[in-house]
Amino acid sequence: MENKKFEEQLENLQTPQVNDIRHQQSLKVNLLNARKSSRIGIVFITLPCLFLFGVFMKYFLGVQFPVFTALEDAMANLDKTPFLKWISPVLLVGLPLLAIIINTLAITHFYRDKQRKELLITIKYRLLNISILIISICIVAIFILFAIGEYMHHG
Amino acid sequence: MNLEEEKHLLQQIKTDPEKFGVLFDACYQPIFKYILRRVADYDISRDIAAECFLKAFLNIQSFTWKGISLSSWLYRIATNEINYYFRQHKQYTSSLEQLKNRGEFDMMDSPEYVNEKQLLEKELEQHNEFKRVQKGLTQLDIKYQEVLSLRYFEKKSILEIAEILNKNEGTVKSLLSRGTGKLRKLIMNAT
Numbered sequence: 001m002e003n004k005k006f007e008e009q010l011e012n013l014q015t016p017q018v019n020d021i022r023h024q025q026s027l028k029v030n031l032l033n034a035r036k037s038s039r040i041g042i043v044f045i046t047l048p049c050l051f052l053f054g055v056f057m058k059y060f061l062g063v064q065f066p067v068f069t070a071l072e073d074a075m076a077n078l079d080k081t082p083f084l085k086w087i088s089p090v091l092l093v094g095l096p097l098l099a100i101i102i103n104t105l106a107i108t109h110f111y112r113d114k115q116r117k118e119l120l121i122t123i124k125y126r127l128l129n130i131s132i133l134i135i136s137i138c139i140v141a142i143f144i145l146f147a148i149g150e151y152m153h154h155g
Numbered sequence: 156m157n158l159e160e161e162k163h164l165l166q167q168i169k170t171d172p173e174k175f176g177v178l179f180d181a182c183y184q185p186i187f188k189y190i191l192r193r194v195a196d197y198d199i200s201r202d203i204a205a206e207c208f209l210k211a212f213l214n215i216q217s218f219t220w221k222g223i224s225l226s227s228w229l230y231r232i233a234t235n236e237i238n239y240y241f242r243q244h245k246q247y248t249s250s251l252e253q254l255k256n257r258g259e260f261d262m263m264d265s266p267e268y269v270n271e272k273q274l275l276e277k278e279l280e281q282h283n284e285f286k287r288v289q290k291g292l293t294q295l296d297i298k299y300q301e302v303l304s305l306r307y308f309e310k311k312s313i314l315e316i317a318e319i320l321n322k323n324e325g326t327v328k329s330l331l332s333r334g335t336g337k338l339r340k341l342i343m344n345a346t
Contacts, residue, residue, distance in 0.1 A: 003332075006339040010307040015192055015285055016278045023268050024183045027205050031212055032176055 037106035041132035044099040048092045048139045093143050096136040103133045156181055161225045168215055175212055182226050183208065185309075186233050192308040193237050193300070195279055195289055197272040203240060207233045223318055230305070230319040238297050291341040299334030302327055 054068030078084045107124045156164070167174040186207060191200040210232055218228065279286070288307070292300050301320055305311045313331075317324045 003336055003339060007335055010288065010303075010335065010338075013285060013288060013307055014282060015308050016275075016282050018184075018188045018191060018275055018278065020271075021184055021187060022271055023201060024179075024187070027208070028176060028179050028183075031179070031205075031208060032173060 037102050038126070038128040038132055041099040041103050041129070041136065044095040044102075045132065045136055045139060048096055048143075049135070051092060052139065052142065093140055096139040099132060099136040100140065103129045103136070107133070156226070158222070158224055162220055165215070165218065165220060165225060172212075172216075175215060178211075178225055178229075179208060182229050185226070186229050189230065189304070189309055190233055190237060191275065191279075192285075192289065193292075193304050194240065195286070197275050199240065203233065203236045207236050210236075227315065227318045231321065234301055234305075234319065238301070241293070241297060241300075287342060287345075288338070291338050291345065294341055295334060295337055298330055299337060302330045303334045303338060306331055 051068075051071065054065060054071065057063040057065065058068060075088045078087050107126050107129045109122045109124065110119065112119055164174065164177055168178065183204070187200060187204045190203045190207070191197065194200055194203065207229065211229055218225075292303055295303070302316055305316045305319060306313075311319070313324050313327050316322075316331075317327045320327065322330075
């Protein structure tokens with residue numbers, strides 16, 4: 001009998017009502033985007049890395065890969081076609097530049113403290129993002145230096 | 156969301172993981188509330204809820220449809236995580252925590268969330284009767300905590316509880332009856 005009464009009390013128990021939970025959005029963004037930036041970065045720098053590796057093997061070590069030779073020929077052909085000569089710079093410099101932007105945004109966080117009138121910038125220690133960022137910067141730097149070298153040599 | 160819609164959503168998630176966001180939007184609040192009512196701590200509830208959804212996100216590709224709703228599946232993960240928390244208590248370190256420590260996953264603690272925490276803690280404080288029951292509940296065996304909280308806090312039916320806990324209805328009824336008796340004695344002795 002007492003159990004029945006207690007059961008009824010529990011059935012009618014008023015529980016705390018939690019409405020307007022806001023933290024779920026930041027969790028959702030984190031959940032769906034975790035590691036995505038670094039994965040995109042890897043895709044973007046794969047081709048330039050392979051190209052530079054091929055250049056290093058062929059011109060510094062004298063090792064030739066048929067795949068690299070074919071890639072080099074294809075790029076040379078593209079350079080000769082006025083409408084398509086922008087493809088090589090986009091693939092070799094544009095994609096690493098995009099990887100730099102995406103990975104920089106992924107590891108930096110800006111917060112404006114209105115009371116203190118401060119802009120706080122934090123950089124997250126994400127090894128994969130930072131590694132891709134460094135590699136992308138190196139790739140872009142190599143191609144820019146190469147372009148400057150070529151310009152000075154020919155001009 | 157009905158079962159057919161959930162089945163369709165599951166198929167969509169399997170081809171496009173981004174669609175998990177739809178399930179997240181539909182189920183996050185009820186799951187978070189369930190965890191909060193069980194553990195009565197905002198920070199721990201947030202961690203357990205995040206852990207629960209992270210596990211769901213990572214495992215949903217291997218989820219095979221057997222007529223059990225996705226929300227029941229999420230309740231089951233949440234229940235397991237809460238049980239793990241109660242067993243480990245102070246040593247509780249979620250895989251989410253490990254990811255956060257490695258810097259691969261982070262949740263910002265801006266003043267907005269501090270506000271939210273204060274509001275929720277105030278709401279919990281205002282329910283004295285609930286607090287008394289919740290405190291008594293934590294002293295019971297986990298098997299009773301599960302059924303009692305799902306029945307009386309979440310107002311789930313016996314069938315739903317059976318589905319969530321993967322037990323048959325008879326077992327749930329028996330646990331509910333014995334658990335209610337034990338809880339009554341605990342609360343009576345405490346007053």
